Amino acid sequence: MRPIGRRTVLKLVAGSVAGGAAWLMLPKALAASRSGTANVAGGPGATAGDAVLAIAFDRRLHTRLVVRGKPLTPWQPSESLLLADGAVDDFVITGHRERPIADARHGNGHQAIVTGRSGQLEKEVALTFFDDLPGFAVLQTRYRNLGSTAVQVAGWRNAAHELAEAPGGFWSFSGTTHTDRRDWVQPMAAGFDQRNTLAMDSSDYGGGTPVANIWRRDIGLAVGHVEPVVRPLDLPVRKTAGGAHIAVESVQASTLAPGQTLVTERTFLAVHTGDHFAPLLQYRQYMQAEGLEAPRAPESAFAPVWCAWGYGRDFTVKQVLDTLPKARELGFGWVVMDDGWQTNEGDWRIDKRKFPRGEADMRDFTAKIRAEGMHPRLWIAPLAADPGSDVLHDHPDMLLLDKDGGFQKITWWNALTQCPAYQPTVDFYVALVKKVIGDWGFEGIKFDGQHLNAVAPCYNPAHKHAHPSDSVEGLATFWQAIHRAAHEANPRAVVELCPCGTAFDFHNLPATDQYPASDPTSSWQVRSKGKSMKALMGSLSSYAGDHVELSDRGDDFASTVGIGAIPSTKFTWPKDTEHPSEPLPPGGLVLTAEKEALWRKWVALYKQHMLPKGEYLGTLYDIGFDRPEAHAIAKDGAMYYAFYADQFKGKVPLRGLGAGRYKVRDLFNDVDLGEVDASEANLPVAFRHFVLLQATPLGTPA
Template identity: 80%
Template sequence: MEPMGRRTVLKLVAGSVAGGMAMALLPKAMAAAIRGGGAVAGADAVAQDTVLTIAFDRKLHSSLLVKGGAITPYQPSESLLLADGALEDFTLADHREETIRDPRHGAGRQLIVTGRSSRHVEKQVAVTFFDSLPGFAVLQTRYRNSGSAPLKVAGWRNAAHELADAPGGFWSFSGTTHTDRRDWVQPMGADFDQRNKLSMDSSDYGGGTPVANIWRRDVGIAVGHVEPVVRPLDLPVKKTANGAHIAVELMQESTLAPGETLITERTLLAVHSGDHYAPLQQYKSYMQAEGLVAPQAPASAFAPIWCAWGYGRDFTIKQILDTLPKARDLGFEWVVMDDGWQTNEGDWRIDKRKFPRGDADMRAFTAEVRRQGMRPRLWVAPLAADPGSDVLHDHTDMLLLDEGGAFQTVTWWNALTQCPAYQPTVDFYVALVKKIIGDWGFEGIKFDGQHLNSVAPCYNPAHKHAHPSDSVEGLATFWKAIYDAIHEANPQAVVELCPCGTAFDFHNLPATDQYPASDPTSSWQVRSKGKSMKALMGSRSSYAGDHVELSDRGDDFASSVGIGAVVSTKFTWPKDTEHPSEPLPPGGLVLNPQREALWRKWVALYKQHMLPKGEYRGELYDIGFDRPEAHAIAKDGAMYYTFYADSFSGAVSLRGLAPGRYRVRDLFNEVDLGEVEADAGKLHVAFKHFVLLQATPIGARA
């Protein structure tokens, strides 16, 4: 367990539980029934908006109601976890409510309930609703030791609720990273149990978007935190005997002295219909108001990508240059020089076996790429120093150290992690990216590696951190410094962040132009990650499907094009490398005539319709319960639908159509399927793997 400090999640203050703007005691005014609402059975205090009601009983247990109907019983939702057990029951002493106007989030209402326990602990829960986010509540809890003896605290729990079983079971979304690179979106089987840590899961896997979600066919509950910086909370989700349980927790030992107050972080509790898309959109909206906004990506961030990784680390410049005419002819616009151009991870010096003239050859390479009408992008894995590198020998001070003084490792390269919150580290990489963009002439950088998503607390005494968590919180600041340096050198450059196999950390979003599927293990991951990221990024940033060779069957462009993801490939031509860095798949990566025809067709479809520039309508279909799986995009007056299944024959529902009659076309097979009325919106289709449809209003041009 991490030690406490001034910026740990477990915050202690001296004095009364009342105090602070968000938790101030409010004037006595209204009864428990809140505007527009009536009495709730068993409730002694109620907070609500037009969608969600949170009702508190006399023990300060709470029940959730959606539009007046209870979806959970009264449960101990906010608890203080002591060394000898959870403190769950508090006798209601007061409840106060007022209207508020927040400079960032606008108008809303806040309810504060106060209770006292038999252990001489006073508890206050503040519940805040904003008019702009119906069904989305922000909770913060305070616990004051009003006794005469210190209390041994193990942690706290907020927004803990169990949703009862229903036909069809449950699905879950987790925004947290797992070392085994499991799916973000999963059905909840009988033994489903995920701790969902936002701290490090292993030495180089950690972090994520601080939201977890469970949902049935009819309703779902999402929880998380809304702090503007990374916090090492847990978002446990578990299938129970009678339903599914979800919560926000911090397990951190401390002592709560007499008169001291423990304050939890601001946590979110949201209810919704459909899948996880809606609560992620609400989380994005809330955090945008807090200042975490995705940048407006350059237009080139939506151009098709060819990456040289198919040739592995032992590529030759001739292999890359000989492939460019074919890549350009197929419609690809980006050329990514991947791992292998450098002497090692850490020094980031040019390998003169490949570039004998050093900088001059690198400039010549980017000039040749541009001469052929394409854009050069370079692969870099910062914050990692290989054994034997000069930077490791000469700048050991950059290393991130644990409490015992041990190094943190990056397993893929057997490298050591550098601290992102140490200014010499920042300066080193700022200088590097300025050289890559401003001197060598690359128009984008692909930052790659699972260690780039999050880091562990740093105890290196050379860094003089105010607290070990400086490194954790400082990673987002590191990325912003890198992003700003790149765009200072070239305002139209593309910053791609590929934290391999991790769940993307939302706090890094303001420094990212493009996020790929990051080594997907299946087409399902391409699509489910894509839906999640589109909720979090909106249309401002670019999501790429990663190398199509990683998808099902190695050629599933449909899972990128159909969800509005940028297409990407690592094909080789005219033959595979003799020295692959990874085992080649059956048939290799070479672009044979059959693949060439398929690649050409998909890139042409992608560029003709440019679905990433449309409006992704993630609210129309539930990725867990709707079958076949469906994704919809609105663009230029038309609606695009892509359905996915191993095989399917039957009627599909075309949702989201404006009133009128539509002509429907199968874009991949170039077949007109007939006409549909918007109010019916049903169409019979038969397909294997996918069908990509365009619905165009009658009288409009496609």
């Protein structure tokens, strides 16, 4: 089902709030008739919820959260209109209506609308609960100016709640991008404060998955928006003196004229136990019904990846071809030709110093890769135009411009951003993809660059955008056109999207066959990003650990294989390049005899068990609080466990086992560790860095 496209970042509606016209831009669930029993002014307030989560309103329209009948938070002004000189927090409750709903996309549920008044402002909060999403509330607020003077609005705030401090403190997940490439999953120490904007964090870093989460050992809160297109909202999270605070905010200023209504985006609030995996699952379930979901990955997307980036931009074709037999021998299935095959970013012409016969040599190159039984993949950084490129000279109209006519710079290549919502730009890259896949013979493309995750609003007058945000929303549509072109040229093509160091933008997911750890700065990022993406992409998705050389110690395949990710490497052989594009790590990237034995062992283990094709059970362990860190996968009747710590000696709990007894094997060391009973599955282990276990029911061959 295709996503519903809906215009406007900030919705201002003229006319009566009670009129049907004001509700037309809401989802069907929120546009339901508002007939039903009402609790009006003078009553005790209102409550709406399901068996897991209830949201209670007092007479000021402050709320408190109640979980399974027990209060979780104090009374707080959770929905506010932000003005230049402060926030309008207090509204006198005037009404409450509730009725069952049946939504074509999300199923049965019920909705409550609570109304209040503060001076010339009327406020309505619509809360929708669906039977298939317990503990997940869709929340939208409307403010109507009933007065005779305009109100200067600075923004709005929804789902603002503070959880009280508890032993062990808090952990957080942020789906938004930060230029410093910080961890998505972090403990909340004293002073922790992240604005978490979904807008641009800098010229080429922005966007993300619109979810933020805070959790204690016993419970957590997640918030975000559920719009089917990108929205530049903020998801601020901060540590407070008494606990941790979370919210959804818009900082877009506007004037609310008399009679006008401001309608916020559809936001959500979810309560959960465990870490961020559970609310991300619910978010994915909701968005899947909206028409946004990952495509089923082609079979080749699970093959281990060797990338020629170890040789840098100044690689030679001979270096790459000479490495193929070794990569194939070790079990790698993909060969990625990275940056350096092209004359520049923008023109995407073949560098004839490396391929003298141009396209004929490129076809010969891919044929030689296939002759080794491997799949060729090509690196491209679209939407980037280098100074001096012909495309920049001949088609400056493609550029994305800010409101002052300035360029958007891409820092890594010192290039300029092109607008993804301008049809000539789309056509240019669609034609390039069809040539790469359909003519040159590549079976996949690696789209690379932090600028590919999100773009700024475009004010280029040549584009005739209906609104500058066309570029922001149009990036996902650009990716869909690219993905469609690749699969029209080859139905089994693999489209890899690697938005370097950013937090993956969920709205680009339908056009992504494989997502890598995207330049991880640590093994923790490989694992924590992996857990997050498995919640968002679902089972049988292709998440790659990115070059193992970027992991701790440069050889931590355990952090990839143990979580069900695809191994990737950029080793060189038989020696390192003399012209690296980046400083080489200690010992270089060359495949020594010791490395070769380790690489071979891990790839064999990966191919023997193929954990990406199992079911990642992300709710069994809390990545923040459980020690040692643990991940679990169910596959072919067995349970697989990966535990991680610098050093550990003690018992580890094997959760998720069905009734009965199991034999447990240390897969990496190829050692039987004995038997456990599911009723008391605590296994004594001792390990350094990791242990990878397989538990099989007694009587089942390993």
